[in-house]
Amino acid sequence: MAWKKLFWLVWAVAGGFNYAGLAQSLSSEATISLLTYSPGSQLYTAFGHSALRVQDPVNSLGGTPLDRVYNYGTFDFDESGFYFKFMRGKLNYKLSAYDFYYVELEQQQRQMDVREQVFDLTLAQKQAMFDFLNVNLLPENRFYLYDFFYDNCATRIRDAFEVVLQDTLRLDTSLVAVESRKTFRQLVDEYMAPQPWGDLGIDLALGARIDQPASPYEYMFLPDYLAQSFEGSTLLRGGQEIPLIRQDELIMTGRPTKNSTSPNVVPREANPRTDVPRWATPHWTFIALFAVFLLWTIITRKQKPVQWPDAIFFSLIGLLGILLLLLWLATDHQTTKENWNLLWAHPLHLLTVFLLVRKQLGIGAKLYFLLNGFFYLGLIPASDVLPQEYHPAVIPLIVLIAFRYFYKYYEVNLVQ
Template identity: 45%
Template sequence: MKNYLKKISLLFLLACFTVQARAQFEGVQITPDAKISLITCSSGDDLYAVFGHSAVRVQDPTLGMDVIFNYGTFDFNEPNFYLKFARGKLNYKLSAAHFSDFVYSYAQDNRSVFEQELNLTPEQKQKYWLFLTNNYLPANRFYLYDFFFDNCATRIRDGLEATFPDQIKYNIDHLDKDYSFRNLIDLYLPPQPWGDFGIDIALGARIDKEATPYEYMFLPDYLSQGFANATIEQNGQAVQLTGKPVTVFVQQPPAEQPFSLFIPTILCWILFVVVAAVTLLNLKNNRRSRTLDFILFFAAGLLGIVMLLLWFATDHQATAYNFNLLWAIPTHAIAAIYIGRKVVPAWAAKYMAITGLITGILTISWWLLPQEPHAAFIPLGLTLFLRAEYIAWFEKKKELVAAKV
């Protein structure tokens, strides 16, 4: 709670400084002494911050101005905020604040801040300044956020290219590691095992396509590397786009995270072992744990419904074509009601046999599909396969016994 209140306070302070900065840009032209830089911030502890952050600093000592332009802000007071966020319709905006306050907020979160000055002529600085201030106008500052293709990093890259069309060249082929978008975000997720699990469950096959080095720059670290290896045309010659990174603030070494069993993969294997043990006891005692079956398949069905809504009821591109729906089948939520009863309809038993077989085949052949699974899927798939087939077998056995009688 203390950390939460601290972050809310910092956001409030930054909002106040943004209001003060707003009137400073009207009719302002920066001087030749001005400096424009790419600012890159390191990962934070929270999932939303783990991928880092990018912003643009404009410093003009002659005007006494030192301001940060930040494309990564949004308004909590926007009507239907959470619904818009879930549906992919939340507007992010370009904000502006004093640079010292921006750095203070990141220092409070123990996140490093690095600066790369853009190697621009006075004319180019003025041109980019006009782009930024025009982008900051109330009519222009809002945009529909997309984590992979339109975010705080890509807005800076695309804005610079729009200001200087066909004048910036990236020499980044050496960055090519044959990464998919999922591989790229996985680089940042070891400290966030539950975030990694949620992302792999919610995001579909679209993020498993191989990304180009240019597309890597949706991540702030790769934007920094991309700018460091780029050139810009000046008077018919190509010059380096940025200077070497300078450390503005360096984080203290984070505390080593203790080993924890409370991570998705381990817990899912524990679930499989428990369910396998219950199934063996059921087999020995000639019975079926109906409550277990109801909970297991109702939960899988609800999860599938969420995935289906993320695919078809939102504007999120990355949630489409989610092959997790082959095991978290939305109709499980309906079937669970019937398999939780003492008398199971014949169709429900057949449904379990068919879907269980699908899940079993999927578990051993996922590598054939165009989507990389989370490691926890293997025990989850085995668990659902085991219980589905046991339900089908048990109900068939009951039917045969009843027929003999």
């Protein structure tokens, strides 16, 4: 990461020439703190949020005491081609600055917890951080190419402190023992458990690259872990190490839920409550889908074959395969590459649809159905040794795919 710190430092110095005329000096009473928001119910708020707060009761901004929040996690839904840019990995996020009053309004709306950790910085360090943030806020600097795992609202704050404080910062990376390290996917799963369909979508879209154990440094892409790291970090001052955080409290409290952020952040436990009834989760939905196909097969087994249910089913799986292939080959996202879900959800299922609508099927189609049945049946135990962890809900889908291919082979035999 040394190159990244160097880039930020050069960028800040260069931007400082433009910022020089706008500089504002902080007083000795100024404070800088980290705000950690608890996870919300929307997908984009499911992992919580991090922002920096700068307060100065002596200096004013627009006639009121300075109380400003710097937020690296803002984006514009109304941006032209928003969803297309997001899918391609070309969506810009930006640093925004606004009055703390708007955090209070958001808290009232979302009923979130907000934890504040005040840093024990010297006046010179506060000023350097304040200047760094304002340089980043310049129109030519505020935008950056967002990466959920490696460059987001939390990692930007971590990187800013490393650049500004340099060798005086002793960042705590003892968040987790080496033998207990989780993969990126497992970390995401902990937060997505209340949203099982969103969790399924993420697991389908992201490939094997997030199945590597994350280092404690990399854990800090999640706001909770950034807060936990800062809690244990120290500053070198006068030849001694002092805590980076001098005050830590929960300044706003939302609804009392199991997953609320506490003053001493403990990362979310595995398998927290879900906001979706159990019967409506992907796992049970796909089991029910298998049961429907099985019942329909039993009822119609002596009737003339009807192909449209299978045609719809394999069309949807084939279209999913096209999407996963595009995410791998046609985007800048690094974490959507090497996606082993393409073993079962691939575009070749559309060939199956083509065969199903044909009136006459030969020995080639018969062999195609049989081999596919065995392939997907074998994929179920093989999924345990793949370099990518499958979402548990896809196992019933793979079983259903194998079942339908075997039954199509059986139907061809009946017709012949």
